[in-house]
Amino acid sequence: MSRPQDPHRPFFSFGNPFRMISPKGSQLSPRLLSLLNAFEETLAERLRKLNPKDKNDILSLTWMNYAMDSLCETHTGIKTLITDLELPVTDWDEKWIDIYFDISVKLLDICIAFSSELSRLNQGHLLLQCVLHNLESNTSKKFVQVRSSLDSWRKHISSKNLRFQNCRSILDNLVESLNLPKVKNSAKGKVLMQAMYGVKVLTVFVCSVFAAAFSGSSKNLLDLDVPNTILWAQAYCNLQTNVNVKIRETFSGGKFTVLKELDAVDSIVKKLYPMIQDGLKPVEVEALQNSVSDLRTGAERLSQGLDFLAKEVDVFFKIVLSGRDALLCNLRASGAVTDPMLGTNVGEPTV
Template sequence: MSNAQDANRSFFSFGNPFRIISPKGPKISSQLLLVLHAFEATLEERLRKLIPKSKDEMLSLSWMTLAMKALCESHNDVKTLIMELELPVQDWDEKWIDVYLDISVKLLYICIAFSSELSRLNQGHLLLQCALHNLGSSSSEQYVRACSSLDGWKQHIGSGNPRIEKCGNILDDLLESLALPKIKKSAKGKVLMQAMYGVKVQTVFVCSVFAAAFSSTTNNMSHLDVADIYSWAPTFKRLQDLVNEEIRVRFSRGRFNVLNELEAVDSSVKELYPIIQGTVDTNETESVVKIIGELGRTTEKLSQGLDLLTEEVDSFFQVVLTGRDALLSSLRSGATVIDSILLGNRDAQIVN
């Protein structure tokens, strides 16, 4: 993902993820199929809810919050599925455990990177508030201070985040993990791997969209060519095509940022700049007050959106962390996966 030309690559070079449904593998009972179909139907419905009704809804902080919430729910559904399958940890193949632990480490880093970026964007809110405070006065001295604050905001928002820049390599690794381990003996394991495949596709997609939005580049975008044998595949493809295309269009137009709320603030700042610098007539007080009021509204909306998204990213971090800790605990104690998941859910409730 370090190169723009890699944006549309699929993951088939990493192996065939669909071998888990090969007839040569263990036969899945009708009861297990019902469990799997219910899981995948819920996943498809979640993906459908992320399809925006209009382009204006796309790539807003509210949409990103919804996407992260859906991700939390899907990962929690995996925990529930494990309990329903009653699959003891002793029956887990070492490859499954290694893959799960490796993925969880990468997801924890991505969560930390996203949280750091949201915190950085929130810090810019202080500069905007300072500018708005100074714009409450009509004195030239206060205007100079407001101008300085807005300059500081633009420099702050435009600066890079090293943690976000590293997300590209991590997303590359997550793409490789989509090639699932081969299941030889366990029908329950086969169901679990197929369910986890769907959640991993959702995870890579959401994280790649976040990384692209935060890095202001298409280099971090992924294109996942999911086979139609999965019931949720058509819905996912529609969602992916709509979002990825909109990101490309916005960057091609030279957008300051693909996020709606950031772009709205930047538009207000650009409109105010000539007034602050004294290059236009400021005698029309009503017009000036209107522009300042718009900056105040867009600034507040940005702040609220960042706070809500930060909460969901933190929730996803806790979901991944408690699941990982539960599995490690079960490996040390010899407990069942069911006990581990229950422990993880209890800890998550305490944290929240």
């Protein structure tokens, strides 16, 4: 993805991200401390709710939809916090702006990859519909077409999406961005940077899990160490451990996918295929009817789950994009934009 209006902005290394919490410099007033605590308590609660009681629910499309919804709410929450802090863009350190633009363009890239994969997986629904339609006839000729459609479906869903080739490098850059700039003499800036740290940790976690699920590779799974002094640290560590361990166990079991609904449909297909291999025996008719019913239900559940998740990913994409637009407008209004290319409105992404 390329944006001519976004000049190259390298990541910066700022050392200890929690140097800003040291007693030196500006201290937090009761109001600022209350704003920060409220934000972090809300984040901790989201992390706890995201940690499923039943590990088998991990990487169901329902769980992934909730994870993306939590990410959307958290990004919306940081916008609200910035407003409550009454921290005008003219007071933003240039390094903060550099980091924000760099992170946001990478998030837009990874959203496009997620949307591409969700669309690709949902295309397989058409093949399953062909299977169901042909199975209604119960003729040998139709069974040949059913086998062909099932073969095509298996080949389609097991193929690799090239958009995920650069996913790990994007994730590594996002991890590098977790380091926070050193804040001097700005209590509001300290609150913003600490809150932003929580937003970025959740963002890296969700994107890492999604990338692992969609790419079919645990190499995209990241394990982050967060300081245990943070209010939401324990909730995050519990979530990360449960989710990452479950995903790695699933991959080690030899399954081609960790997506629960997709794996369920694949199991039905594996059961159905031998029944239509050499024609039906009388005793297999009822078993076939049951498998067809299971396939119809599973295919519909998979398609709906993919649709809902695609909509949630699109919501997140728009939140990130609108945030970039808002910052650019504020920079132009304050006269802080010196690069004419940076002052151009951000439009839809170029794929």
